[in-house]
Amino acid sequence: MNDTVMKNPADRTASREGSPPQRNPERTSVLTWWDRLRGLQSPLLNLAGIAILLAVWQICSATHMVDPAFASSPWKILVAGRKLYSQGAIYTALGQTGKEFGIGELISIVAGTIIGLVIGASRVLYDMTRGIVDVLYSVPHVLFLPVIIFWFGIGSTSRIIIVIWSGILPLVINTIAGSRALNADYRRVSTAFCTPRFKRFYKVALPASLPFILSGVRLSVGRGLIGIIVAEFFMGSGGVGFFVQFHMSQLDTSGAMAVIVTLCVVALLLNSLVAWCEKRFANWSISD
Amino acid sequence: MSESKRTPLLQARNLRLGHRTGRSREFVVAIDSIDLTIDTGEFISVVGPSGCGKTTFLEAVAGLVPVASGDLLVNGTPIKGPARNRAIVFQSASLFPWRTVEQNVWFGLEVQGRLNDETRQRTQQILHTVGLEKYMKARPDELSGGMRQRVNLARALAVSPDVLLFDEPFGALDAMTRESLQDELLRIWQSDPDGPKTTAIFITHDVTESVLLSDRVIVLSRNPGRIVADIAITAPRPRISSQWRLDPKFTEYCSEILHALHPEQKAAGRSMTAATESSV
Numbered sequence: 001m002n003d004t005v006m007k008n009p010a011d012r013t014a015s016r017e018g019s020p021p022q023r024n025p026e027r028t029s030v031l032t033w034w035d036r037l038r039g040l041q042s043p044l045l046n047l048a049g050i051a052i053l054l055a056v057w058q059i060c061s062a063t064h065m066v067d068p069a070f071a072s073s074p075w076k077i078l079v080a081g082r083k084l085y086s087q088g089a090i091y092t093a094l095g096q097t098g099k100e101f102g103i104g105e106l107i108s109i110v111a112g113t114i115i116g117l118v119i120g121a122s123r124v125l126y127d128m129t130r131g132i133v134d135v136l137y138s139v140p141h142v143l144f145l146p147v148i149i150f151w152f153g154i155g156s157t158s159r160i161i162i163v164i165w166s167g168i169l170p171l172v173i174n175t176i177a178g179s180r181a182l183n184a185d186y187r188r189v190s191t192a193f194c195t196p197r198f199k200r201f202y203k204v205a206l207p208a209s210l211p212f213i214l215s216g217v218r219l220s221v222g223r224g225l226i227g228i229i230v231a232e233f234f235m236g237s238g239g240v241g242f243f244v245q246f247h248m249s250q251l252d253t254s255g256a257m258a259v260i261v262t263l264c265v266v267a268l269l270l271n272s273l274v275a276w277c278e279k280r281f282a283n284w285s286i287s288d
Numbered sequence: 289m290s291e292s293k294r295t296p297l298l299q300a301r302n303l304r305l306g307h308r309t310g311r312s313r314e315f316v317v318a319i320d321s322i323d324l325t326i327d328t329g330e331f332i333s334v335v336g337p338s339g340c341g342k343t344t345f346l347e348a349v350a351g352l353v354p355v356a357s358g359d360l361l362v363n364g365t366p367i368k369g370p371a372r373n374r375a376i377v378f379q380s381a382s383l384f385p386w387r388t389v390e391q392n393v394w395f396g397l398e399v400q401g402r403l404n405d406e407t408r409q410r411t412q413q414i415l416h417t418v419g420l421e422k423y424m425k426a427r428p429d430e431l432s433g434g435m436r437q438r439v440n441l442a443r444a445l446a447v448s449p450d451v452l453l454f455d456e457p458f459g460a461l462d463a464m465t466r467e468s469l470q471d472e473l474l475r476i477w478q479s480d481p482d483g484p485k486t487t488a489i490f491i492t493h494d495v496t497e498s499v500l501l502s503d504r505v506i507v508l509s510r511n512p513g514r515i516v517a518d519i520a521i522t523a524p525r526p527r528i529s530s531q532w533r534l535d536p537k538f539t540e541y542c543s544e545i546l547h548a549l550h551p552e553q554k555a556a557g558r559s560m561t562a563a564t565e566s567s568v
């Protein structure tokens with residue numbers, strides 16, 4: 001039945017005398033301005049929702065319906081943000097957090113994918129590790145922080161390890177799921193064409209599991225961010241988490257909020273990056 | 289065609305095949321005690337009712353299903369697993385959706401470490417032969433069912449196999465597409481410069497298809513499969529599809545095969561079978 005699924009009915013004119021190649025017809029078709037506007041409708045409403053929330057917040061603060069020292073206000077956050085970014089400290093904090101998070105996340109993705117593919121390919125390994133993985137995944141990951149600090153000290157290494165610890169499990173779990181769901185047809189094709197074991201991993205299982213892996217990356221990024229921020233709270237030795245805590249200890253809500261807004265933007269960007277990767281590299285899974 | 293020099297390529301002796309199924313891993317027989325010799329260069333069709341073990345037999349030759357008992361020999365040596373010189377065209381196209389048409393076609397070459405300028409060029413040539421030169425960079429999900437089967441065929445041709453195995457490659461297509469692909473396969477087979485060196489085993493449940501393409505048709509009985517007829521199609525090659533399909537001998541072969549398939553219908557009269565076969 002799959003065989004009949006097609007993007008465009010024009011492609012149904014099967015045989016060779018058929019029309020010239022019509023790839024990705026939706027990309028070449030001309031949009032009217034009305035279509036464009038309709039396409040923008042949902043992002044516009046999205047922005048409108050945020051604007052309304054900010055306006056209500058600003059009004060409540062300005063009319064002292066809530067205590068501005070307590071709740072701050074969008075305007076005050078903006079002012080605090082300008083001051084923050086005119087000084088160097090925030091860049092150091094962002095740099096430290098970014099570097100440690102980046103290293104940790106990279107290791108999670110590479111190691112998590114490999115571990116997942118290996119476990120997913122073997123019935124025995126899968127049965128052996130299923131319980132362990134489930135237990136580890138159900139326990140809140142930041143709970144292991146004190147143990148990790150005890151083992152690796154308070155420093156960069158510990159924070160990188162907590163990022164890996166937080167981020168690797170969703171990747172392992174998703175990659176296992178992806179490689180176990182490997183289409184029986186793909187297996188038969190790779191067997192029939194004498195694919196060596198190693199090539200089977202990276203030429204068949206890896207691309208076939210890519211949609212699963214990328215949704216694992218999405219989860220992993222979220223959990224990794226939680227991991228590193230909590231670690232910075234805990235250790236109190238720099239980074240974005242520590243920066244927020246430091247501002248709050250001086251009762252500077254606006255300053256803390258400005259940092260939080262920065263983090264929101266970063267998290268959103270990371271998410272969009274993964275979404276872009278999904279569209280770019282795993283788009284076939286949507287239409288198949 | 290190779291009467292003068294009979295070199296048995298494939299030999300099945302008292303061959304028994306089956307699957308282990310369910311929790312109990314109980315053995316279920318699919319093919320029961322088959323004796324068969326296939327010569328190099330033959331195009332041989334296997335027809336039989338659905339579920340009689342055609343796919344099982346083909347996959348055993350491909351090395352995907354183990355031999356339960358008896359012998360299954362290629363060039364005198366038992367089949368132990370898949371081999372590079374045997375390629376299979378699957379029943380469903382089974383293409384990798386993340387690869388382009390071209391990349392799907394050279395998959396076998398790539399994983400066998402044989403992808404180079406020369407084989408790439410050969411791939412292009414094959415894509416021309418099957419009429420996909422315009423779709424080389426397309427993705428499988430942009431293709432129709434018939435085009436996917438062309439890719440499936442091209443992928444098997446690309447590894448230059450000695451034995452080509454077909455598992456009802458046109459079974460799921462609409463009648464018109466199927467007919468044009470049959471004609472093209474006939475053309476490709478007959479125009480292949482090293483055609484006589486390649487052997488084809490073609491599984492089908494379409495009687496006209498088997499008569500059109502083959503040098504020999506093997507008819508299997510209902511499950512478990514046994515050989516009930518072995519019919520040589522002696523029409524000379526190259527055959528021209530439009531003429532051969534209308535030849536009175538073509539119809540004769542079809543009824544002969546149909547009678548072997550449905551012996552119980554023999555009494556029901558030849559005229560009726562003749563009417564049904566033309567619509568098969």
Ligand SMILES: Nc1ncnc2c1ncn2[C@@H]1O[C@H](COP(=O)(O)OP(=O)(O)O)[C@@H](O)[C@H]1O
Nearest residue numbers: 307308309318337338339340341342343344345
């Ligand atoms: N993977 C399998 N596991 C268990 N039984 C199977 C499997 N494949 C086929 N069979 C059984 O073997 C018999 C022959 O199947 P098959 O070779 O696919 O027949 P055909 O291709 O002629 O329709 C059927 O009874 C079918 O149910």
Ligand SMILES: [Mg+2]
Nearest residue numbers: 342343379456
């Ligand atoms: Mg079958």
